[in-house]
Amino acid sequence: MIEMKQVSKRFDRFQALENVNLSIQKGSIYGLIGSNGAGKTTLIKLLAGIYRQDNGDVMIDGTPVYENIGLKQKIFYIPDHPYVFSHYTTKQMARFYKNCYSNWSEERFEMLVELFEVNLQKKIQTFSKGWQRQIAFILALSANPEILILDEPMDGLDPVVRKKIKNLLINDVAEREMTIFISSHNLREIEDICDHIGIIHKGALIMQKELDELKADIHKVQVAYRNDVPKQLLKKLNPLHTEKRGSVSLFIVRGNEDSLAKQIRETNPVIFDLLPLTLEEIFIYEMGDIGYAIKNVVV
Amino acid sequence: MPSKMSWFNKEMIMQIVRSTGWISIVYFLGLLFILPIQLMMMYSEDRLPDYYKGESYTLFQVNFELQLGLLVIVPVILAVFLFRFLHVKQASDLMHSLPLKREKIFHHYAITGIMFLTVPVAVITLMILILRNLLDLGSLYSLEDIFYWAGTTIVITLLLYTASVMIAMMTGISAVHAVLAYIFLFFPVGFVLLLFYNLKILLYGFPSEFFLQQQLERMSPITYATSLNGRIFQWSDAIIYFILAVAFYLLALLFYKKRNVEQASEAIAFPKLRLIFKYGVTFCTMLVGGTYFSGVSNNNISWIIFGYVIGAVFGYFIAEMVLQKTWRIFARLKGLAVFAAVVAILVIGIKALGIYENRVPDLADIQGVQLTNEPYWIWNNAEPDEEYYRMKPLKEEANITAVRRMHQQILADRKLKHKKNEQTINYFVRYELKNGSSMTREYQVNERLYDDFFKSIYESKEYKQATKPIFKIKDSEIKSLNIRANGPMNKTVTLSNPEETKEVLEALRKDVLAESYEDSLYFRDRGSIVEIYLGDNHSIHSIEIKPTYQNISNWLKEKGLTDRVKVTGEDLSHVLVVKGDVSNSNDLEISQEELESKKDSLDIKEKRQMEQLLDATSAYDRGEYKVIFYYKFGDYVEIMSFDEEHAPDFVKRHFR
Known part of the structure; x- marks a missing residue:
């Protein structure tokens, strides 16, 4: 289990993270969404044990990460721009990682190399950006980490490769209960593989939720009445958002689907629809004012 | 695994x-x-x-x-x-x-x-x-x-x-x-040099030359x-x-x-170091600025201050540029103002209090004192001959008092401006105090202004014994002596009999003790040279026999050696004496021509008179009379001078 408690990090005059609390269960895929400069990379580097927090605790299975070699053996971090030693081939890089990570599996490495059809003898820096990223994934997965930390991993990959990698990741999560921490500036990129989502804005984690729970909990209601909308119903529903288009009213409401439907039907509307929300809509309505500020990351 | x-x-x-x-x-x-x-x-x-x-x-x-x-x-x-x-x-x-x-x-x-x-x-x-x-x-x-x-x-x-x-x-x-x-890597040497140089500008009497004698390059x-x-x-x-x-x-x-x-x-990885870096650079460039302008402006105080200001401003901005990684930092002036204020307060404080500059230790606190214009011999250099040349501290009360009075006079005269071309000399005073510490000062002064003070010190037995190698050489160390005439012909006598060398040394010691301050200044580089060879690693000390040295002259006469070790009338063909303003040219040819062309000159061929002149002159510019000695040996010519006081009667009579 990954835990961050009241974590703050400051770079000279710039407060990158402030009082971040976060917890991730083993085997889950956690997506961190935030615009550029929101603090995603800082948070990731704290998790990976690269940065040292100013305040608070960054713990995995109850022990601090920083300079903890036993823990770092279980973590693999792929930065937003994968970096390798200059003039290193995939084979040399693999040997280097093998020397560092005790769980390295040569078998797995060979299997992945075959799957992706990588030329082992070619210098990594001469590959295209997309290829370099695939090689980074191959190396990472060969190290059999318990926690995989990915900073903007899908950037620069074509849809086919994206699919391939996503499958591999999901496979590892299912088979080995690997935990994945993944960041993105765009929710759509990762919504299909994440089961948890956290949103970071200006150095603060403004919400984190399980995706299924989110979707089940919030609805769009379209109703029309012969007269006005009954005041009592409005009070009961307490909508997050209301809109009126002609005689049709639109509410965003929270609650159980069945009980909501029952309550509304009792007021005899002329028209009544209960619709699911897209993820983007959920975030925007859930977070009220801030929701608009971060619209660009969820749409 | x-x-x-x-x-x-x-x-x-x-x-x-x-x-x-x-x-x-x-x-x-x-x-x-x-x-x-x-x-x-x-x-x-x-x-x-x-x-x-x-x-x-x-x-x-x-x-x-x-x-x-x-x-x-x-x-x-x-x-x-x-x-x-x-x-x-x-x-x-x-x-x-x-x-x-x-x-x-x-x-x-x-x-x-x-x-x-x-x-x-x-x-x-x-x-x-x-x-x-x-x-x-x-x-x-x-x-x-x-x-x-x-x-x-x-x-x-x-x-x-x-x-x-x-x-x-x-x-x-x-x-x-x-x-x-x-x-x-350069910092220790560079900084110490800068610091010494600038303390000399800031503090009257700071002995930078003295400190620089230490082996700085090791740093x-x-x-x-x-x-x-x-x-x-x-x-x-x-x-x-x-x-x-x-x-x-x-x-x-x-x-x-x-x-x-x-x-x-980041240019500097630790935030606290950034402050040290910033003000360290400002301080050092300030010193560089001051040093530069003190050098190029001939110690003009306004230009030196200008140098300090310019240096500090440059350094501050350069440090800021490095730290901020941009050159557009000209609005960040607060730090510079604080720096300037701190420096100004410190400097004004030090100057106003004058603790360093005005201090002359109390007589009761002084154990010994050294006074010299050669800092090497105060500082413990591992030179081979150090033991002979190093000045022993003076401990007699009369000498300590005289040095203190001279020191106080120098401090009182600090406002005196040195004229252009005025000959100055760096004097070092070093007090050893009874509490075990020492105090060293260096002053650039016109030596002639302090002759009165220095005379009493110089003429004391203690001072001569503390400074002259001849009193430190043990008779038993001497391997041999050379006594050599100061002239073009080869007139040398070598003595290696311990009896004789002992007698020569004793005579010389008596003569040096009897020598007056004025004579020690007046006579230079005319007399014969005694070279003392020591047994250990062949080191040589030389001492000049001045006309006032009676004991040694008598000894030489007794032994019948005078003619063999001294320039005499026999060696000269004639001597020309000229009085009056003569350009002090270093070029022998021109000077000789100029002197020879003077009308009212005195040409002497008489042996005794020539010898009288040999004993009256000095190789340094000593006064209104110029002399040309014409040697028989080769066409050798020597130009020297003497003053009215030392002029023989026949010369005075001629030029009356």
């Missing part, structure tokens, strides 16, 4: 070798061409020195400039390249995301670097040893010489390297790393290295350098553990 995760990470070493091993190879090739190949070449062309010089540093004399270049550049640059991974964000992230402790990363890099520096030297040493056997160079380079070369090279490169590694931890930019490393390994081809690297220095290298290594590790990864690409 814990065994695989041992302390030694082979792949990491491989990575270091792949990325920076080339420096070691270049270093090796450099040394190869500079030493073994050069030796072979010199051997084949028969240019090797043809005898054993007996100096351990002979190997440094082979292509020394190139050796020095490698010695000074390679270790610093090596550290820059090795620890570049700290300064490149992505590399730094990669290294620190790996399951490796920082200690482990550090030791791997730092020790591999040490190997890069030592292995080439070791191989070259081996090659030289082989060459020594093959080419039969045993008579030119002893085994110790070769190991001395290797050891010295390794110790100095290691010190430079570890210092540079430590600097790597302080910064986040490789270029800044290299610059800071050299600044750091920086780079300045030390520049003299490796002519001086032995002492064991004591080597041990200090080695300890420093170990200290730098450990400090580097400590700083590395404290350093935050995100400081890659």
Whole structure:
């Protein structure tokens, strides 16, 4: 289990993270969404044990990460721009990682190399950006980490490769209960593989939720009445958002689907629809004012 | 598989070798061409020195400039390249995301670097040893010489390297790393020089010359290295350098553990160091500004202050530019204002209180005092003849009082402006106090203004015994004496009979004790020279026999030696005396022509009168009479002078 408690990090005059609390269960895929400069990379580097927090605790299975070699053996971090030693081939890089990570599996490495059809003898820096990223994934997965930390991993990959990698990741999560921490500036990129989502804005984690729970909990209601909308119903529903288009009213409401439907039907509307929300809509309505500020990351 | 995760990470070493091993190879090739190949070449062309010089540093004399270049550049640059991974964000992230402790990363890099520096030297040493056997160079380079070369090279490169590694931890930019490393290495010498020079400007009487007599070049390994081809690297220095290298290594590790990864690409990696850097640079450039303008403006105080201000402003802005990594920093003036205020308060405080400048110790506190214009002989230089020349402190109350009074007078006269062309001399006063401390001051004064004070000191027995080598030489040390006439002809007598040498020395001691201050100043470089050869390592002391030295003259007369050791009337063909203003030309030809063309001159051929003139003159410009001595020997001519007071009666009569 990954835990961050009241974590703050400051770079000279710039407060990158402030009082971040976060917890991730083993085997889950956690997506961190935030615009550029929101603090995603800082948070990731704290998790990976690269940065040292100013305040608070960054713990995995109850022990601090920083300079903890036993823990770092279980973590693999792929930065937003994968970096390798200059003039290193995939084979040399693999040997280097093998020397560092005790769980390295040569078998797995060979299997992945075959799957992706990588030329082992070619210098990594001469590959295209997309290829370099695939090689980074191959190396990472060969190290059999318990926690995989990915900073903007899908950037620069074509849809086919994206699919391939996503499958591999999901496979590892299912088979080995690997935990994945993944960041993105765009929710759509990762919504299909994440089961948890956290949103970071200006150095603060403004919400984190399980995706299924989110979707089940919030609805769009379209109703029309012969007269006005009954005041009592409005009070009961307490909508997050209301809109009126002609005689049709639109509410965003929270609650159980069945009980909501029952309550509304009792007021005899002329028209009544209960619709699911897209993820983007959920975030925007859930977070009220801030929701608009971060619209660009969820749409 | 814990065994695989041992302390030694082979792949990491491989990575270091792949990325920076080339420096070691270049270093090796450099040394190869500079030493073994050069030796072979010199051997084949028969240019090797043809005898054993007996100096351990002979190997440094082979292509020394190139050796020095490698010695000074390679270790610093090596550290820059090795620890570049700290300064490149992505590399730094990669290294620190790996399951490796920082200690482990550090030791791997730092020790591999040490190997890069030592292995080439070791191989070259081996090659030289082989060459020594093959080419039969045993008579030119002893085994110790070769190991001395290797050891010295390794110790100095290691010190430079570890210092540079430590600097790597302080910064986040490789270029800044290299610059800071050299600044750091030069800093002790440079800063001390600057500080001494500027304290001299600030504080009247600050003895900068005196402090500069200390072996400053030892304070920086780079300045030390520049003299490796002519001086032995002492064991004591080597041990200090080695300890420093170990200290730098450990400090580097400590700083590395404290350093935050995100400081890659920051000029200074520790926020607290930034302040020190900023104001340190401002302070140093301020001193440089002052020094420069004091030099080019002939110590004009307004220009010096201008230099300080300009220097501080420049330094402050440069430091800010480096720290902020932009040149548009001109709005950030607050720090400069604070700095200026602090400096102004300090300077005004020091000047107003005058504790340093006005201090003259109380008589009761003084144990002894030294007064000289040659700081070398106060400072404990390990010169071979030091024991004879070093001034012993004066302890008699009369002398101490006189020195104090002279010191107080100098302080009272500090507002006196020296005229142009006025001859000044640097006087050093050093008090040894009863509480064990000492106080040294240096003043640039016109000596003539203080003749009255100095006369009483000079004429005291204690002063003469404290300063003149002749009182320190033991009779038993003397191997032989030469007494030589001061003229073109070869008139020399050598005495080696202990009885005689003892008598000569005794006579000279009496004469020196009896000598007055005025006479000691007036007579210079005319009289015969006594050269005293000491038994130990052949050191020589010489002393001039002045016309006032009665005892020695009598002794020479008694022994019938006068004519054999002194210029006499017999040696001269004639003498020309001229009175009046004569341009003080250094060019003998012109001066002689000018003097000879004067109308009212006195030409003397009479022996006794010529000898009278020989005893009245001095080689220095002493007054209104100029004399030309025409020697019989060769067409030798000597131009000297004397004043009215010393003028013989027949001269006075002629020019009346």
